[in-house]
Amino acid sequence: MAENKTQPTDVSVEDFLAAVEHPQRRKDGLELLDMMRQATGQEAVMWGPTIVGFGSYHYRYSSGREGNAAAVGFSPRKANLVVYGLTGSPEAEDLLPKLGKYKTSTACVYINKLDDVDGSVLSELVHAGYQHVMSELHTP
Numbered sequence: 328m329a330e331n332k333t334q335p336t337d338v339s340v341e342d343f344l345a346a347v348e349h350p351q352r353r354k355d356g357l358e359l360l361d362m363m364r365q366a367t368g369q370e371a372v373m374w375g376p377t378i379v380g381f382g383s384y385h386y387r388y389s390s391g392r393e394g395n396a397a398a399v400g401f402s403p404r405k406a407n408l409v410v411y412g413l414t415g416s417p418e419a420e421d422l423l424p425k426l427g428k429y430k431t432s433t434a435c436v437y438i439n440k441l442d443d444v445d446g447s448v449l450s451e452l453v454h455a456g457y458q459h460v461m462s463e464l465h466t467p
Contacts, residue, residue, distance in 0.1 A: 331394040331395070331396070332375065333374050333375040333378060333396070334374065334375065334395075335372045335373065335374055335380070335383070335395075335397075336372075336373045336374070336375065336376075337373075338373040338376075339373075340360065340371040340372070340373055340379050341360075343373055343377075343379070344356045344357055344360060344379070344403070347403050348405075349403070349405060351440050352403035352404070352405070352408065353403065355403065355408055355438075355440055355441045356379070356401070356403040356408070358441055359379075359401050359403075359408065359410070359441070360379065362446065362449070362450055362453065363379075363381050363399065363400075363401065363453050364381070365450070366450045366451075366453040366454040366457065367381040367382055367398070367399060367453065367454065367457045369381040369382045369398075369457075372397070374396075374397050374400060377402045377404070378397065378400050378401070378402045378411070379400050379401055379402065380396075380397025380398070380399070380400035380411075381397060381398060381399050381400060381457065382397065382398030382399065382457055382460070382461060383395050383396070383397060383398065384396060384398050384460050384461060384464055384465040385465060385466055386464060386465075386466060387466045393466075397411065397412070398412055398456075398457050398460040398461055398465075399411060399412035399413065399453055399456050399457045399460065400412065406437075407437045407438055407439050408437070408438045408439075408440075408441070409435050409436070409437055410435065410436045410437075410438065410449075410453075411434060411435055412434070412453075412456040412457065412460055413436050413452040413453065413455075413456045414431055414433070414434055414435070414436065414456075415434070415456065415459055415460070415464075416452075416455040416456050416458070416459035417455075417459070418451070418452070418455035418459075419452060419455065419456070422448055422451055422452050422455065423436075423452070425445060425448045426444050426445060426448045426449060426452065427443050427444035427445050427448070428443040428444065429443070429444060436452075
């Protein structure tokens with residue numbers, strides 16, 4: 328079975344964020360780094376070349392495919408900040424409408440800039456998402 332493309336690396340998270348070209352994404356990335364550390368109690372690790380992840384969980388699908396992934400994380404992309412792991416917790420349904428200006432896909436929240444969202448709600452979403460992944464989705 329093929330190995331996951333996105334794996335943890337030894338690249339410095341701080342160096343990665345310092346190299347983000349877009350000044351707003353760089354500033355927001357550094358703020359997210361601190362907020363997600365506090366919300367998860369975990370240190371950040373680079374997953375692949377562009378994802379800053381917090382915590383790690385093991386998943387196993389009924390198909391037999393299994394692997395490891397970051398429990399929650401973010402990527403400061405050119406178009407927006409992409410935040411992973413926030414939409415699956417039971418609390419997400421109540422918290423997302425209070426977040427502010429954002430878009431979602433199945434597993435991602437897209438934010439143009441942190442000033443567009445309520446930081447305390449985002450922190451609650453990160454904490455709830457992390458707890459959900461680690462308690463419900465993690466399969467040791």
